[in-house]
Amino acid sequence: MKTGFFPRQPRLRKCAARDLPAGPPAVRVFPPRRLRAFSLLEITGVLGVLAILASLALPPLLQQLGELARRQETERLSQIGQGLREYILRARRVPATTTLASNVAEVLGWPARWVQETAGGQPRVFLYDPQLQIGTTTAATLPYVQTTSGAATLNGARCLIVSTLGAPLPSVIGNPGTNAVTVFNLLWDAPDGAPPPGWTWGGEWRQILVQRVNLQPLFTRVVLNNNHIRFGRYSVDNTNAPVALTTNSFTAFFLGRTQLGLHGDGTGPLQSVQLVPSAEAASRDPAYAWYPSYVYERGIWRGRLFMEPPVPRRSGNDLQAAYEIFMSGPPNVYKVGGVTQSSVTWAMYNFMSNYVVWANSGFSAAAKVKVTQWQSSMAAQVKTYCNKKATVQ
Incomplete structure (x- = not known):
């Protein structure tokens, strides 16, 4: 019984032995082909074009x-x-x-x-x-x-x-x-x-x-000042070999990156090591306005001079206060003769008033006479009044 459709297979034709080739197939041989070369004119033209392009x-x-x-x-x-x-x-x-x-x-x-x-x-x-x-x-x-x-x-x-x-x-x-x-x-x-300008040479x-x-900016001016009874010491790139200042103001140029050691006087210890700056810009002002400066004062190296509290400026009211304090104090029991607190202040008053007259006169010789007179009187009375070795009157 047929259960499906099967396509018909092609039938193979039987070939006789005579139908098969007796050997390998024959190779078709073509006659040799002649290659055409460039002519001299063509070569010359190509070379000319290349020369133009190269130029x-x-x-x-x-x-x-x-x-x-x-x-x-x-x-x-x-x-x-x-x-x-x-x-x-x-x-x-x-x-x-x-x-x-x-x-x-x-x-x-x-x-x-x-x-x-x-x-x-x-x-x-x-x-x-x-x-x-x-x-x-x-x-x-x-x-x-x-x-x-x-x-x-x-x-x-x-x-x-x-x-x-x-x-x-x-x-x-x-x-x-x-x-x-x-x-x-x-x-x-x-x-x-x-x-x-004005230079002649055959080359280009x-x-x-x-x-x-x-090279100028590689150097920096260093200033070392001494404001002490003994000279401080310094070292350059070797803190084990300090040298003492020989003057109160030492100035010299040092190369940037130099290690400047600041030592105490005598056998004093190393107090500080400063790196010398360098301005490696060609526009650096050769005057070097901002050079490092140090001062040795009271046994210590500082970046600037130590500033003590300034003496206050006194006015006329301060002089009046001093006068009142002096006059209100107890009298000196060791005074000599007729010197008293009043006589001392009177001598001071005459000295100062005559000094003003002398200054206003252009420091004339005539006005100086009274200044000298009252100056001597004031000094003698102050010395007498403050002499504690005098006997009690």
Whole structure:
């Protein structure tokens, strides 16, 4: 019995052996195709188009590469300048040009060559102001090393770092000779990328970069005053080696971050340690109006002179009160002769009234006679009235 629908299966046709291929199918072979090459004219045209495109794109590209190199060198010079400031504050010394590169490289963690040369291999030039003077140290006698004496004078603490992105620097920059002051000032004042006034050089001034480092703000004037019968002591970066003041007013320049210890006189203990401030801004006024000042008074270091309560100013009423108190007191039983409380006050009155007359006369010699007379009388009566060794009358 049929229970469902089943589709009819296709019938397979029986194939004879002769209908099957005797071997692999045959491969169709095409004749070789000839490849056509570019002609010389076509190659020349392509090269010409490429040359035109390169001529249009190359100048902007070179300009961009030049600006990139300029920005990199400007940043590198700024880092070197900051490294120089940091070295001076850390080491408490201003290095000579012979060791400046290695000193700065140590602070920045660079190889010394990175400080000495540009990325293009051109050497940088380091110049100090020829008029530099820090205490007794000059530009020719650097390095300056800070001591407990500090620096009594501070002038021309400036440094220049000069580099070039193109041709070598003019020889006069590295060896200014007798024109050192003029060369330094011209480079310091010249606008960036512009030649100094009256300066001729065959190279491109835009390729010369100048980093100006003002070292003046790294120093701060410190004033130590003494207002005691014995001299207070102070120390610099070593509280175990205090020195005594030799004058009542000591003034010197010290580098910022210096630890100034304030000690008592003799073998007195350390009373305070003050950190000398530094204004590391190039606009700092060289007069340093806000320099730290300390005074040693009554065995104690203070930030300012101790101000005792002022003596009050008296008026005429106060003089009247003093007169009444003196007159109402019991008489001195040791008085001599006719000196009494009344005679003493009368002598004082005549002295003061005649003094006023003398002052109003322009301190004339004639008016001075009575002033001297009553002054002697007043002094004699006060001495007599207050003499307790006199016998009782």
